[in-house]
Every structure is written in structure tokens, then in C-alpha cells.
């Protein structure tokens with residue numbers, strides 16, 4: 114427990130479910146909350162009971178926060194659960210046949226082809242690139258010593274720079290400024306599920322306000338397609354493929370005689386950008402925020418950093434050299450898990466705890482609720498990194514903590530992202546001091562990720 118326990122901001126669980134009773138008023142209240150901040154939908158009951166069976170808009174939902182039942186439907190009996198219509202409606206227009214929305218044989222083939230790109234060896238090879246990009250951002254921030262800088266935007270830029278460098282190397286003709294601007298626009302446009310998707314309206318019904326998103330997507334795809342074409346040409350000319358994700362995806366499945374098509378390579382590069390950019394950026398922002406609000410944690414981190422010989426340690430092993438900072442990062446992902454909803458649709462009947470599941474039932478687990486569940490965590494709302502160290506860490510039930518999901522569809526980029534954050538944070542914190550400079554604390558708001566409601570401005574100084 115911390116000397117001065119810090120309870121970071123979170124909406125208070127509501128007492129009564131917003132859609133209680135099939136009344137027009139209940140539905141309107143539900144829509145209002147979903148539009149404002151879906152994190153406010155959760156009730157005291159959800160944080161105190163492990164299983165729920167709800168009905169909304171005539172559909173059945175099972176809400177599962179019992180770690181054993183999480184294991185059952187996401188791991189042991191995962192074959193009985195497909196993706197929800199909402200996930201497809203939200204992401205298919207952007208990601209096409211990419212891994213995040215693929216199902217059945219397409220998913221199996223794609224996951225098998227992509228897995229080698231995320232092996233320890235390849236992820237490790239990205240460490241110097243991650244370090245270089247982080248150092249460049251630290252140098253840019255150092256120029257602003259004495260001023261305040263918005264961490265929300267700084268970390269979005271940094272995480273996008275890392276991904277672009279790992280996807281396409283530096284030698285491509287990609288107009289990165291235009292690319293970043295399009296990604297930014299897309300995040301703004303795609304941030305909210307369309308109300309029609311929430312009530313399961315069929316795909317052919319027009320969704321207003323989507324035209325602009327399709328235009329931006331078209332622009333992004335054209336940029337990636339041009340880099341791909343250029344790469345194929347240079348490889349035909351005998352050049353070695355650079356060691357980046359594009360090169361790895363062009364090799365994916367080749368040895369097995371099942372290479373990815375150009376469309377699939379583009380879909381999956383855009384998938385990595387979509388799934389790996391904002392999630393990692395939010396994690397970095399929340400972590401800096403938490404550290405800056407907890408002086409005793411900040412002091413311990415600096416102590417650890419100053420006693421570790423990072424200069425002569427390979428950056429991919431910094432996490433081993435910095436166990437306390439690693440625990441801080443884990444605690445940050447417990448309190449603010451970027452991906453705050455996991456959901457599946459049952460294909461056949463099943464039993465979840467004491468709930469009989471009929472086919473076509475939606476099953477939902479929210480890492481936001483699971484990670485703050487009153488029955489699973491001591492002082493669940495308090496920021497306490499020590500819970501991820503030593504004996505305390507061993508006592509955490511295996512499926513009570515799943516920031517990267519679990520089972521066959523677990524995040525393919527988990528170790529990439531952990532390595533990235535454990536390179537970026539030491540680089541930033543060793544060189545600079547971050548002091549929270551806003552009058553108000555940010556509130557967590559769920560869009561596609563859990564994002565802070567403010568810019569999270571920090572006063573930057575040199576250490």
C-alpha cells in the first residue's frame with residue numbers, strides 16, 4: 114500500500130441500470146449515456162457480482178466477470194464463440210479482411226501467417242528503432258523545458274512514429290505527415306459506434322456521417338498500396354527486404370505455399386496501425402499521469418532508473434532491469450485498460466456459471482470492470498503498483514487481469530507493445546521530469562479506447 118493512497122479518477126458506478134425496464138425513457142437514457150461515456154453504463158451490481166444475465170432491445174446478454182468463466186468462454190470453449198455484429202460493423206469498413214475482424218478459416222490462416230512476425234526474435238529486432246524514435250521525441254520535448262506539453266497528443270505522435278518506423282522502415286516514400294493526419298482524422302470519425310449498430314440494424318441501412326470516413330480510409334489504403342508496390346519493385350530488382358512488418362508480411366505464409374494477397378497485406382498493415390497505435394498511446398499517457406500524481410511512486414521509479422545501467426543493457430531487456438517500472442505499467446493497464454470491452458456471440462448452446470446460454474447470445478467481459486471488481490481485488494480503485502510484485506502478484510487470479518485479452522484471439526501485438534512502452538518510459542523518465550500542470554484531473558472516457566477527457570498537460574523540465 115502506498116504511503117499516501119491515490120485514487121485516480123473514474124466514473125462512480127450507478128445504482129440503477131440505465132436501460133431498466135423496456136420503456137422509451139429507459140432506452141433514451143441508455144443512448145444518452147452511450148453517446149456521452151459508455152463507462153458510465155456499469156452499475157454497482159456489475160462491480161460486485163461475477164455474472165449477470167441482462168436483456169436489452171429484446172436481445173440476451175451475459176456479462177461475465179468470473180475469472181473461471183472468462184477462461185471457459187474465451188479459452189477452453191472459444192470455438193463456440195464468434196465475433197459480434199458491432200465489432201464487424203465498426204471495423205470491417207476500415208480493416209477489410211484484417212486479423213481483428215477475420216473469422217473461421219480466414220482468421221486461422223491469417224493468424225498462422227502473421228504469428229511469426231511477432232515472435233520474440235522479430236519483436237526484439239524492433240527495439241533499436243523504438244529506442245531511436247523515443248529518444249527523438251525526448252529530445253524534442255527537452256527543447257520545451259520550462260513549458261507545458263499535452264501528453265495526450267505527444268504520446269499519440271510518439272506511438273504512431275514507432276509504428277510507422279516498424280511497419281515501413283524509413284526508406285519508403287510514404288508521406289508520413291499526410292498519413293498521420295489521416296489516421297488522426299479517422300480516429301475522430303470512427304471513435305463512436307453508430308447508434309444503428311448498437312441496436313443491431315442490418316448493414317444495408319444507411320449510416321449517416323460515414324461518407325467522410327470512407328474517403329479517409331481510401332486515402333490511407335492508397336498510401337499503403339503505393340509503398341507495397343514500391344517494395345515489390347525493389348525486391349524484384351534484387352534489393353534485400355528491410356527488416357520491417359511490411360517485409361515480414363510479404364514473407365508470411367510463403368514457405369507453406371499460402372502467401373497473403375496484396376489486399377490482405379494492406380488490410381493487416383492497417384489493422385496493426387488501428388489496433389496498436391491508440392491503445393499504446395493511451396497506456397503511455399495514463400501511466401505518465403498516474404506517476405505524476407503519486408510522488409512516492411515517482412521517486413521509486415527514478416531510484417530504480419538511476420541504479421540500472423541502461424546504457425550498457427540491450428533495450429529489449431530493460432523490462433527485466435526495471436521490475437518496479439514494469440509493475441507501474443501493469444497497474445496502469447489494470448486501472449485504464451485501453452481495450453475496455455471484449456465481446457463474443459455464442460454459436461451453439463453453452464453454460465456459463467449458472468447461466469444457460471442459447472445460440473446467438475452476446476457475452477461481454479469488460480476489463481474495466483474485471484480489473485476493478487470488488488470480489489477480485491483489494492482496494493480496487495487505488496493506484497498501488499506493489500500488487501504486481503512478489504507474492505502479491507502470484508495471488509492475482511490468472512483470468513482476473515487481461516489487458517490484452519486471452520485465448521486464441523489474445524492480442525497478437527502484446528509483447529511488441531510491452532517492449533515499446535518499457536523502452537519509451539525509461540527514455541522519457543530518465544531525461545525529463547513530468548509534472549502534472551492542469552487544474553483538473555482527466556476523466557476516463559470510452560471511445561474506441563479509454564481516453565482521458567483532457568490533454569493531460571505536463572510541465573516539462575530537464576532532469
Ligand code: HEM
Nearest residue numbers: 212213385388389392393451452517518522524525526530
Ligand atoms: C497497450 C496496447 C494494446 C492493448 C491494450 C491491446 C489490446 C488488445 C485486446 C484486448 C485484444 C483482444 C480483443 C478480443 O479478444 O476481442 C487485441 C487484439 C489484437 N491486437 Fe492488440 N492491443 C494493444 C497493442 C497492439 C499492437 C501494438 C498491435 C499490433 C502491432 C495489436 C494488434 C492486435 C490485433 C491484430 C488483434 C486481433 C487478434 C486476433 O483477433 O487474432 N495490438 N488487442
